[in-house]
Amino acid sequence: MSICSQKIRGALFQIGVPFASSELIIMPPLSENYAAEYVELRMSSAIARSRPFVSGYTGSSSVENEGFDPLAVPTLVDHHRGEAVADSRLIAAYLDILSGGALVPLQWQNQVWSEIAIVDAIPHAGLFYGANPDGDHRPELIRAGMQGAHSKKIELVSKRLEGLPAESSLRSAYRHKIIKEEAGREFISRPANMRGIIESTKSTIAKLDLRLAGGGGDRLVPEGLTLADIFWGVSLFRLLYLGYDWMWKDCSNVAGYAECLFTSPAIQNGVINWPGHPPGERIERWQRSGG
Ligand SMILES: N[C@@H](CCC(=O)N[C@@H](CS)C(=O)NCC(=O)O)C(=O)O
Numbered sequence: 001m002s003i004c005s006q007k008i009r010g011a012l013f014q015i016g017v018p019f020a021s022s023e024l025i026i027m028p029p030l031s032e033n034y035a036a037e038y039v040e041l042r043m044s045s046a047i048a049r050s051r052p053f054v055s056g057y058t059g060s061s062s063v064e065n066e067g068f069d070p071l072a073v074p075t076l077v078d079h080h081r082g083e084a085v086a087d088s089r090l091i092a093a094y095l096d097i098l099s100g101g102a103l104v105p106l107q108w109q110n111q112v113w114s115e116i117a118i119v120d121a122i123p124h125a126g127l128f129y130g131a132n133p134d135g136d137h138r139p140e141l142i143r144a145g146m147q148g149a150h151s152k153k154i155e156l157v158s159k160r161l162e163g164l165p166a167e168s169s170l171r172s173a174y175r176h177k178i179i180k181e182e183a184g185r186e187f188i189s190r191p192a193n194m195r196g197i198i199e200s201t202k203s204t205i206a207k208l209d210l211r212l213a214g215g216g217g218d219r220l221v222p223e224g225l226t227l228a229d230i231f232w233g234v235s236l237f238r239l240l241y242l243g244y245d246w247m248w249k250d251c252s253n254v255a256g257y258a259e260c261l262f263t264s265p266a267i268q269n270g271v272i273n274w275p276g277h278p279p280g281e282r283i284e285r286w287q288r289s290g291g
Pocket of ligand 1: 061089
């Protein structure tokens with residue numbers, strides 16, 4: 001269910017490289033992503049060394065806004081090169097290079113990366129964990145699962161931190177995760193914050209509609225399915241699943257674009273019909289029966 005992992009699976013399906021998915025249960029009480037072995041793997045990535053750890057919460061999970069979360073997914077392991085790559089944006093760039101530029105056409109680099117930055121900044125975490133104070137349309141499974149989720153995560157990370165040796169280099173990583181989760185708990189408890197991120201997301205969708213209109217209605221760039229389309233497909237599908245599709249009720253270009261993305265093999269295989277995606281009333285028509 002991790003939206004950042006969905007982006008990467010979409011990209012992997014698009015370029016058609018073989019991959020294995022080591023699925024971690026990221027929600028309490030298991031939170032397998034808090035295991036020291038996993039955090040150590042993630043800490044071996046280049047971005048872990050070049051960016052400050054996460055230290056706050058804005059509702060999005062972008063490294064640009066929040067810093068690097070050392071206890072999150074996804075992490076790509078390239079077994080040929082013996083290298084771990086973290087953060088969905090960087091992993092996507094890595095896959096583009098690996099595929100010889102199949103995801104980001106050279107002449108559309110600027111447009112594609114600027115769209116990806118926009119999607120990365122959408123406050124998906126806040127919209128997933130927090131309720132819309134003016135009508136919560138998230139599926140019951142999510143509503144129930146997110147009750148007290150930040151507190152449960154803080155408890156689990158704190159236990160893991162206590163169990164680390166005093167000299168462990170991972171201590172700071174765990175401490176920062178606690179800071180982030182505390183800030184997240186505080187953030188989503190305030191209706192004004194929730195209204196703010198809902199409003200900003202709605203405005204991001206309206207601007208997408210205008211850019212699509214400029215491109216003829218159903219394309220951001222006139223060339224195949226790019227990484228920007230994959231990121232948008234994942235993002236719009238998540239908003240639909242959470243009951244936020246009213247945001248494009250008056251945006252006919254976005255509505256048509258979403259329909260086109262949801263039927264693409266990358267989004268179908270990497271997201272909608274990836275085993276384990278929970279069913280939902282709003283997404284039923286996009287899911288293969290028994291998928
Ligand atoms: N900027 C990172 C964000 C990673 C992230 O926030 N991952 C979420 C799932 S989308 C996660 O691991 N959540 C579980 C947790 O925080 O415990 C990326 O794009 O890869």
